[in-house]
Structure formats: structure tokens, C-alpha cells
Amino acid sequence: xxxxxxxxxxxxIILYFSFLIYFFQYLGTSPNARFIFAASLPTFYLLxxxxxxxxxxxxxLHVFLEYLSISLFVFIILLTASNL
Amino acid sequence: xxxxxxxKEKKHFKHHFVPxxxxxxxxxxxxxxxxxxxxxxxxxxxxxxNVSKNLAPGVLGYASExxxxxxxxxxxxxxEKEGKKSLILSEKLSKAAEQKAKYMFEKNYWAHTSxxxxxxxxxxxxxxxxxxxxxxxxxxxxxxSREVVDAWMKSPxxxxxxxxxxxxxVGFAVVNGVLDGYETTLVVQMFGRPxxxxxxxxxxxxxxxLSSINEKIVASEKQELLGSSTYTIDLPTLFRYLSFxxxxxxxxxxxxxxxxxxxxxxxxxxxxxxxxxxxxxxxMISLWVIYRNGHIL
Numbered sequence: 001x002x003x004x005x006x007x008x009x010x011x012x013i014i015l016y017f018s019f020l021i022y023f024f025q026y027l028g029t030s031p032n033a034r035f036i037f038a039a040s041l042p043t044f045y046l047l048x049x050x051x052x053x054x055x056x057x058x059x060x061l062h063v064f065l066e067y068l069s070i071s072l073f074v075f076i077i078l079l080t081a082s083n084l
Numbered sequence: 085x086x087x088x089x090x091x092k093e094k095k096h097f098k099h100h101f102v103p104x105x106x107x108x109x110x111x112x113x114x115x116x117x118x119x120x121x122x123x124x125x126x127x128x129x130x131x132x133x134n135v136s137k138n139l140a141p142g143v144l145g146y147a148s149e150x151x152x153x154x155x156x157x158x159x160x161x162x163x164e165k166e167g168k169k170s171l172i173l174s175e176k177l178s179k180a181a182e183q184k185a186k187y188m189f190e191k192n193y194w195a196h197t198s199x200x201x202x203x204x205x206x207x208x209x210x211x212x213x214x215x216x217x218x219x220x221x222x223x224x225x226x227x228x229s230r231e232v233v234d235a236w237m238k239s240p241x242x243x244x245x246x247x248x249x250x251x252x253x254v255g256f257a258v259v260n261g262v263l264d265g266y267e268t269t270l271v272v273q274m275f276g277r278p279x280x281x282x283x284x285x286x287x288x289x290x291x292x293x294l295s296s297i298n299e300k301i302v303a304s305e306k307q308e309l310l311g312s313s314t315y316t317i318d319l320p321t322l323f324r325y326l327s328f329x330x331x332x333x334x335x336x337x338x339x340x341x342x343x344x345x346x347x348x349x350x351x352x353x354x355x356x357x358x359x360x361x362x363x364x365x366x367x368m369i370s371l372w373v374i375y376r377n378g379h380i381l
Contacts, residue, residue: 010362017366021373041370045363049355058353062116066355069119074367076123077327080130081374 013048017041038078042071101337102344108352114337122330129326133319150271152178152256153294154229159246159254159273162237166247172285174276175293177255180207181272184220188270189261196220196381208274217250219275224268226378232271235380242380251275252284324375328368335364 024037049067053059100112112118152173160170184207188194197203204220221242223232236242245251257272278284338361345352 006356006358010358013359013362014366017362017370021366021370024370025373037370041363041366045359049359052359053355060353063353063355065116069116069123070355070360070363073119073123073126074363076126077331077367078370078374080126081323081327081371 009048009052013045016044034082035079038075038082041078042075045074046071101340103341103348103350103352105348105350108350110341110352110354111337114334114341122334125330126327129323149227150229150232150258150269152258155232155256155258155271155273156254158229158233162233162246168247168249169252171251171254171275172287173290173293174213174253174255174285175289176211176213177208177253177274177276178257178293179255180204180211180213181255181257181274182259183207183210183257184274185257185259185270185272186261189259189263192263194222194224194263194270194379194381196222204274208276213276214279215276216279217248217275217277219245219248219251221245221273221275222381223271223273224263224379224381226269226271227375231378232380235378236273239380245273245275248275250277252277324371327371331364331368331371335361335368338364 020037020040024033046067050059050064053063102111103109104111109115156171156173163170184204187198187202187207191198191200193199205215205218208215208218221236223235226232226235233246236246253276255274255276257270259270259272260267261270262268263270338357342357344350345357
């Protein structure tokens, strides 16, 4: 995949994450919103990674596990932070 | 032989932080196993927190740096800047504010008027404060007094209350408790002007009251249950330092990964490092937002 396409995808991810964070600022006091926020960031990241690597035809188990482990880590950190 | 073993050991240690040139893999501390370990570390931290809360109540918990003295000073500073006279801290208005905050925790709501229709003025009148003008500002989830006043100043309606010429006195309450299932700090600010001007307070009355109150946050329901009014360690602050340190460390390792791989021409068959950098950086921003997630009403 070309550098330009990668950059477009990264900008898309950044915009989506920024939107989520902005949205959270207004609904952050609701427990459900906190959970959804903590889960949506890593879930989207994992889905994006699977789709992206499938499209590139380089989705392997160890690549999937790499994204899964990072997503899980991010989820745990965000969930803990928003629950303390 | 000893030198060779030492060299291998040194080389092995280096690969905790930089990619493996021969194996074409990431640094050991960036492999998925390492991330599972970090996750486990945080889960253990959570477990430790829960156990500590039961075994050593009053040590770990939620605390903020907001004090009534600072809120009063910050409020009067913004008024002075706009050429308005300073407000005098009223014991009655502070008690009304405290009752309001406790009532919100009790009824689990966050509004000027309760779901049953109880208005802020009820709490003021309950303190035998007969007013000609009264107002209320609310804030929650803030850590510092300055942030609370700054947030009110950014909102036209709250700013109007803060700078109004109709008020002579003010009362504050900073109460910790559980709202919507989460520990939080509620700040209630009540403004007033007594109907009977002869009852106007003086600076001496204010100082007398200030010296009589504890500068610390008023004990929350939960803290009272735990048998302590203050926590030794503030959990969110502790977690903030821990999470930012680990995320910063991981972010640095990913940058090293890019630099080292390019420098040594290592073509790894892994996920995208740039994408990982984005998610880690976004997580840090999210944490920053979570910890700055104060609301006003």
C-alpha cells in the first residue's frame, strides 16, 4: 500500500479518535459513556488493523495478536482511569 | 568464553529495547507478550487497590485539591479584575451549599433543581437566610480550585453570577461522594444578598468563620463509612503517574523501533509501528481528557 494511502488512513484514525475524545468530554459523567469510550477506541483500532492487513493481504496470527494485545492494554488503561 | 558470554548477554539485553536484526522482530518489550504483561500489571494494580481499600481504609481513595479558601480567593480575584467588590464568605450560604451537595449525592442527581422539584433557594431559606437576590453555580470532577473558577468564567451564565453586582455574600461547599456509581467531588457555590442590609457580614465575620472551618474537603459519605475524612494517597493521581509513565515509555520504544529499523535496514513482518504510535498517543490524550473532565452547571 502506498505511503499516501497509509497517511490517509492514519488521518482517518486520528480524526475518529479525536471525535470520540471530544464526544466524551460532554457525556463523560455517565457510567455507560465511560465504558463505551474505553471500549470504542481499542475496538475500532483492532477492527481497522484487521481490515487494513486483510486488504494488504498480510494478516497473520502474530500480527493480529500484536494489535489485540495493544488494544487490550489500551482498554484496560482507559477503563481503569475512567473508573477511579 | 567469558567475554563471548558477556557479549551475548549484553546483546540480549539490548534487544529488550531495540529490534532484533537477525530475527527481524520487535524489541522484546514491544512484543505482544509484553503488552499482556503490562495489562496484567494494571489488573494487579486494580486488585491491589481494591484489597487495600478493604484492608487499610482511608489510605487509598479519591481526593481533590479544592479548598473553600482557594475558591473564595479565586472568585474575588476575578471580581477584582473586573472592578467588582469582593464577596464575603457566609457561613449560612456555605451550609446551604453543603446541604445541596449532600442532597445531590443522596438523591443521585446533578442539576440546579432536583427531580422532585427542590430548588436551590430551599437550601438557602432552610439556613434562615432571607435574601433579596440569590444564585447558584455547580461544578463536578475538577481537581483544582483554579480550574473550577476558570470553567465558570468561560460560561456566560456562570460568569454573570460570578461578576454580578447583586450579590454581597458567597458560600462554598466541596463535598466528595458517589454519584452515578463513581466517586467524585461536587463544588457548590451559592451567592446571596440579605434582605435586611443590617445583617450584611463583615471581613471579621468571614475570618472568624474561615478559622473555624477545616480547610480540607468536607468528609464524604463514603469516607465517613470508611471511618476517615481524608485519604493518604490520591488514587487518580497515582494511576495518572503510573499510566503516563508506562505509555510514555512504550511510545519512546516505538520511536526507537522506527529509528533503529531504518538505520539498520531491518524489514520486520509486524503490524504498523506508526499506527501503534497513534493509538498510544491518543490514549495519552484520552487520559488527559479523563483527568480534566470537569463539568459545570
